[in-house]
Amino acid sequence: MQKKDCINCLNKSKSAQNLSAEEICELERNCSMAFFKPREIIIKENSLSSSLAYIKTGLVKIHSFVLGKEKTLRIINSQTYICLPSSFSDNRNHFSATAIENTEVCFLDVNIFKKFVKENGAFAFDIIHDLSQNQLKNLHLQVESNYKKSTGRIAQILLFFAKEIYKSLEFSLPISRQDIGDLTNTTREGVSRTLTDFNNNKIIKIDRKKITILNEKFLEEINIKG
Amino acid sequence: MQKKDCINCLNKSKSAQNLSAEEICELERNCSMAFFKPREIIIKENSLSSSLAYIKTGLVKIHSFVLGKEKTLRIINSQTYICLPSSFSDNRNHFSATAIENTEVCFLDVNIFKKFVKENGAFAFDIIHDLSQNQLKNLHLQVESNYKKSTGRIAQILLFFAKEIYKSLEFSLPISRQDIGDLTNTTREGVSRTLTDFNNNKIIKIDRKKITILNEKFLEEINIKG
């Protein structure tokens, strides 16, 4: 196991900044860290959530397999707790989490975490803030996907990777067309067609996994208008 | 204004049970209650959320109007806080709330509420629990709507009203076909067709607004399988 140094960790969560040195040490004594390569499963849906997972570095997808269909709910960036709602409801992981890039995960003791919520108001407040933001983001996505056609939803994913994950108009897609389909409620074929269409119209340039956004403004328009 | 008696209120939230008599009195001094008739707007999206709304009795829909399209996100039953995430993020109401039945709403002071979160760990814990459950419910709905066709989503709404709201196989629909469309990502026409189809197949009986579920098992099957 890797040597831990939580106090000086540069990838601490924002809410952990409300913890005292003492509390962080307590957390450190009750946590473990693990590395995951792309495609490795971090959390399996329906397993017991004995510990809380925090993405220190890397990229993860949250997904669920129901009635023979895979659905990807979200791509989660580093410095985020995953399955927080699962830990605070019935201690069962409701969704799976799989690494899509090299990922470092801290597994924290749920009970210590819960203790901090009860004893440290500022910490609890931050967790609530975090959950609230998440909820709002989800609901806004739901509203948007109401008026968007598949083209718009795919444009959105491309912009999401460019702006929120890689902060660059050129990036290497960490997921397959099938994954994009699972994420946007479409099929592998539909994604393929839309992407080549974008490519033909010089909105993006595709070279294998490498995507370059050539006309961000237009892609933005497709994202918003449908 | 109606006389308040929060301590003896039978419609208190579960989390409020963690508040001391003193705290409840403090809340009482800083809250107001209002009645809303069907179609009256309780909260308007993009307004400032100066207070937190709690549905004491009644039924409410949460909705949003974006780019000329109305989307209903959820039907909210009584004894629920609405716009809790909005209050804990940027103090802006992200969504509208409109009564769909006679509804009593308590407007609580956000700052007092936030103070309790910071000072009363059990209360904070319950709020987190509540937010978590909500989030999970939302995500499950998203997974489900992935493999469901419009027929399945409409069946789901009917079962929702029967089981979660009215606890009866016979009930009066509190919302229009258009509303059901906004809720299920379909059109007014589509809902109409599906409902008459259900009616013709003796799965439900329609008499104006009155719905009777005749074949719950089959409706359940449509709900699950799509």
Add this chain to the structure above:
DNA sequence: CTGATCATGTGATTTTTCTCACATATGTTT
């Protein structure tokens, strides 16, 4: 009672998306 307004039902047509089928990569293992 009587327009007027809003909600609903229904057919016909168009648009969008899914499904199936198969070709062509690309990557991995032996």
Add this chain to the structure above:
DNA sequence: AAACATATGTGAGAAAAATCACATGATCAG
């Protein structure tokens, strides 16, 4: 390099859903 699995592109047809058009029904103010 050959053999295999896996990922991707593309066409054609089927299915689902949206849109348009219009008729009918319900509700409500005056």
